[in-house]
Amino acid sequence: MRGVYLYLAVTATVFALLSARCCLNVSSDETRTKLNGCAVDFISFREQFHRSYVANSAEFDLRHLYFQNATKRHAYLNSFSTVAQSAKYGINQFSDFSQEEFRDLYLRASADRAPLFPGLKTGKTEGLPAKFDWRDKAVVAPVQNQQACGSCWAFSVVGAVQSVHAIDGSQLVELSVQQVLDCSFQNEGCNGGSPVQALKWLKQTKMKLVPQSEYPYKAKTGICHFFSQSHGVVAVKNFTAYDFSGQEEAMMGHLVEHGPLAAIVDAVSWQDYLGGIIQHHCSSQRSNHAVLVVGYNTTGDIPYWIVQNSWGTTWGNEGYVYIKIGGNVCGIADSVAAVFL
Numbered sequence: 151m152r153g154v155y156l157y158l159a160v161t162a163t164v165f166a167l168l169s170a171r172c173c174l175n176v177s178s179d180e181t182r183t184k185l186n187g188c189a190v191d192f193i194s195f196r197e198q199f200h201r202s203y204v205a206n207s208a209e210f211d212l213r214h215l216y217f218q219n220a221t222k223r224h225a226y227l228n229s230f231s232t233v234a235q236s237a238k239y240g241i242n243q244f245s246d247f248s249q250e251e252f253r254d255l256y257l258r259a260s261a262d263r264a265p266l267f268p269g270l271k272t273g274k275t276e277g278l279p280a281k282f283d284w285r286d287k288a289v290v291a292p293v294q295n296q297q298a299c300g301s302c303w304a305f306s307v308v309g310a311v312q313s314v315h316a317i318d319g320s321q322l323v324e325l326s327v328q329q330v331l332d333c334s335f336q337n338e339g340c341n342g343g344s345p346v347q348a349l350k351w352l353k354q355t356k357m358k359l360v361p362q363s364e365y366p367y368k369a370k371t372g373i374c375h376f377f378s379q380s381h382g383v384v385a386v387k388n389f390t391a392y393d394f395s396g397q398e399e400a401m402m403g404h405l406v407e408h409g410p411l412a413a414i415v416d417a418v419s420w421q422d423y424l425g426g427i428i429q430h431h432c433s434s435q436r437s438n439h440a441v442l443v444v445g446y447n448t449t450g451d452i453p454y455w456i457v458q459n460s461w462g463t464t465w466g467n468e469g470y471v472y473i474k475i476g477g478n479v480c481g482i483a484d485s486v487a488a489v490f491l
């Protein structure tokens with residue numbers, strides 16, 4: 151063990167010495183991402199994101215290595231970003247995590263297989279607006295932060311339910327993610343789950359979701375609390391889950407017709423995402439994360455989905471990620487669920 155730490159410490163020191171020169175005058179983020187995670191950058195990162203590890207500790211050296219690795223990744227990822235709207239990758243709150251740690255903590259959605267959407271490939275989309283955003287109708291709750299708990303699947307499902315409830319004419323009430331996390335027994339709480347399994351469970355049990363204020367989020371799996379039905383706000387009557395690959399225009403129609411959609415995605419490269427429209431570095435049919443699709447915009451050169459994530463507002467575009475429409479980028483169309491209340 152000592153040997154490993156010693157090795158890490160030596161490597162970190164060498165890196166620090168090698169990279170110290172590049173840090174003399176780094177101003178723009180763009181220049182920053184070209185560098186190899188200099189020591190000065192790492193120290194300001196540690197301050198910005200309130201890391202508690204102290205300089206010269208083994209933890210510090212290890213995190214510094216991961217940080218340097220992240221900045222190398224950023225340079226590679228950004229080399230594909232050719233136009234102004236393209237996604238940008240760089241330093242964020244995940245930059246001192248190894249890719250494995252990030253996966254283990256945040257990418258805990260199990261993949262759902264959904265039947266192909268049976269609708270027509272063409273037509274139906276003609277009447278659709280060029281852009282549409284459920285946030286404009288004030289039916290989308292603020293971005294949440296799942297923290298160090300693999301609860302994305304619960305956030306996406308609860309997000310869809312509370313929005314559809316508001317679209318149906320009720321006041322927008324934030325519903326309890328913790329209730330779904332604790333009570334949806336086919337899923338594994340903070341160790342992961344699937345939106346479709348959670349929806350099946352909600353439909354079968356007819357359990358009414360209570361307000362978030364009555365059953366607050368703890369970022370830990372706990373014992374399921376039961377409430378009398380009169381406490382509950384709304385139950386899921388039914389849901390659909392379809393594979394819209396090759397039919398993303400029909401998916402746009404589905405969103406406009408039914409409300410925000412719970413979807414699963416491959417989010418491995420999202421560890422480094424800063425903003426812009428994702429066109430690369432994501433695969434379909436390798437889902438590991440769940441999100442809420444709330445809108446789209448096809449007015450620019452690159453049409454994109456507007457997707458709410460649950461990693462807080464400091465991530466991405468104030469908590470949102472934009473994904474190019476067409477080509478099933480990040481598997482956004484792999485399994486897309488609509489809820490009916």
Ligand SMILES: *[C@@H]1O[C@H](CO)[C@@H](O)[C@H](O)[C@H]1NC(C)=O
Nearest residue numbers: 172173174175176177178181
């Ligand atoms: C750093 O760069 C900025 C802008 O390029 C410049 O104004 C400033 O004087 C430089 N600072 C040092 C210490 O070289």
Ligand SMILES: *[C@@H]1O[C@H](CO)[C@@H](O)[C@H](O)[C@H]1NC(C)=O
Nearest residue numbers: 212215216218219220248249
């Ligand atoms: C850095 O990244 C490379 C390539 O992704 C990987 O093989 C290596 O294990 C990483 N090193 C650390 C310390 O995470």
Ligand SMILES: *[C@@H]1O[C@H](CO)[C@@H](O)[C@H](O)[C@H]1NC(C)=O
Nearest residue numbers: 353386387388389390391490
């Ligand atoms: C639920 O939705 C499916 C798919 O649209 C439909 O076939 C089924 O009849 C619905 N079930 C109920 C109980 O509404």
Ligand SMILES: *[C@@H]1O[C@H](CO)[C@@H](O)[C@H](O)[C@H]1NC(C)=O
Nearest residue numbers: 235281447448449450451452
């Ligand atoms: C839609 O996209 C266009 C082109 O990228 C952009 O100028 C516009 O601000 C976007 N609209 C909204 C509401 O975000």
